[in-house]
Amino acid sequence: MTGRGDDVEKINGKSEPLLGPEKGSDGDEVSWMVYVSTFIAVCGSYEFGCGVGYSAPTQFGIMEEIKLSYSEFAVFGSIVNIGAMLGAITSGKISDFVGRKGAMRVSSIIGTVGWLIIYLAKGAVPLDLGRFLTGYGCGTLSYVVPVFIAEIAPRKLRGALATLHQLFIVIGLAAMFVIGAVVNWRILALTGVIPCVVLFFGTWFIPESPRWLEMVGRHRDFEFALQKLRGPHADITREAEEIKEYLATLADIPKATPRDLVDKKNIRFVIVGVGLMVFQQCVGINGVIFYAQQIFVSAGASPNVGSILYSIEQVIITALCATLLIDRLGRRPLLLASATGMLVGCLLIGTSFILKAHGLALHLIPTLAMGGVLVYIGSFSMGMGAVPWVIMSEIFPINLKGIAGGLVTLVNWLSSWFVSFTFNLLMLWSPYGTFYVYGVVCVLAIIFIVKLVPETKGKTLEEIQDMVLTS
Structure with a gap:
């Protein structure tokens, strides 16, 4: 299969479109079913974005009515x-x-129940119950969607398809803001049901992860699912054998337990997965996004203009940069460029606040603040937003994927909560100091990426895990 920059593949001197079953020399065939399956899965990502973004546009309506x-x-x-x-x-x-x-499916059912409880709520208790249930669905989907996509995608498309998880999270967030501006909070809750319904019914029409099917001993279903994903005329022999051989090496390994996470043969996987999730959040992204309007106001910039610009920017950069470049440039270059850009953004925002504190260059402060936020959020969308989820879905051995993936996702949400909780405290301590602290975290992230994060572009999941073990 040719790179993503080519629209056609040359076969016997003829140009063949890449959308049909695509044939490569190393098991990279792919049929339209991969794209359909990915679309159904990222409805869960969209639901994730809706769940996280629901509270911001509904605050005053809910407070007034309830x-x-x-x-x-x-x-x-x-x-x-x-x-x-x-x-x-x-x-x-x-x-x-x-x-x-x-x-x-379980997540979509729980999410639907949660949204309906919010829609019907007459008091604080049912509101909180519904919000808790939608959160539970988001937590599950934040793990299973990128894992499913990684396990069904051919190696040369895996990065691009996996980054759609982050893209649809961002689209879901933006949709809540846009729709919430024209409908009340109860109707907005009903719109959250739509991706749940599409996800639930859509999963009945797409194949299960072939790797999971083989892992649980459903060998005939494994071959059927892999053939369906690679196309009816694709030769799946080599890819199927690679998957079977790898899983066979795990057959005699006891069922994974929490203790296995610190085993010397697994600790590198865990450090990379956990570390990326910690840095993804502790660079301060939730603080910047949740309080962007406050940052603009504090710096004397227009909050409405700033919010519109960064919402559009997130969607465009996630779509164009992470999705299109991840399988060309690789994971590590995007992560490094992202962390470096976020460092620059933090320095710009911090400088705007220190100038304000000392009454210097007041005419530059709004430009520095807004420019810093846009550079910061744009850089995050370029790599740190999507790529950690891609790598998380790639690096763990399949026998460890459940317990390790759960840990990594939990760490992500804990880190997210920590940043949201401490942001205001840091801003009360020192507005410019807050962003210089985040800048230091960006520097630590760069060092971590250079020293520990492997490049997984163009490799099968089995090759990635062998590489990490031997590095």
Whole structure:
């Protein structure tokens, strides 16, 4: 198969479109079913974005109608993180037990129930219950969607398809803001049901992860699913044998336990996966996004103009940079460029606040603040937003994927909560100091990526795990 920059592949001197079954020399065939399956899966990513973004545009409507205090609404807004943490803890076990599709169905059912409870709520308790359930669904989907995509995609498309997870999260967030501007909070809750319904029914029409099917001993289903994903005329012999051989080496290994995470043969996987998730959040992304308007106001810039610009920027850069470049440039270059750009953004924002504190160059402050936020969010969207999820879905051996993936997803949500909780405290301590602290974290992220993160571009999942073990 040719690179993504080519629209056609030369076969016997003829140009063949890449959308049909694509044939490569090393098991990279792909049929339209891969794209359909990915689209169904990222409906879960869209649901994730809707769940996280729901509270911001609904705050004043809910507080006015339900008569919630600010503290009560704060509970409603933050309880999604508690549900997501529980979803993260159980996501690996669920997806290993009922399959990747089964886990997505369970999440869609729980999410639908949560949205309907919010829609019908007359008081704080049902609101919080519904929000908790939608959070649980988000936590499960944040793990199972990228894992499912990684396990069905051919190696040369895996990065691009896996980054659609982050793209649709961003689209879901943006949709909540846009739709929430024209409908009330109850109707907005009903719009959250739509991706759940599409996900639930869509999973009945797409194949299960072939690797999971082989892992649980469903050998005939494994070959059928792989053939369906690679096309009716594709030769799946080599890819099927590679998967079988790898899984055979794991057959005699006892069932993974938490203790296995610190085993010397697995610790490198865990350090890379956990480390990337910690840095993804602790560079301060949730603080910047949740409080972007506050940052603009504090720096004297227009909050409405800034919010519109960064929302559009997130979608465009995630779509164009991460999705199109990840399988050309690789994972590490995007991560390094992303962390470096975020460092520059932090320095610009911090400088705007230090100038304001000392009454210097006041005419430059709005430009520095808005420019810094846009550089920061654009850089995050380029790599740190999507790539850690891609690498998480690639590096863990399949016998460890459930328990390790659950841990990594839990760490992501805990880190997200930590940043959201501490951002205001840091801003009260020192606005410019806050962003210089985040800048230091960006520097540490760059060092971590250079020293420990492997390049996984163009490799099978089995090759990646062998590479990490021997490096």
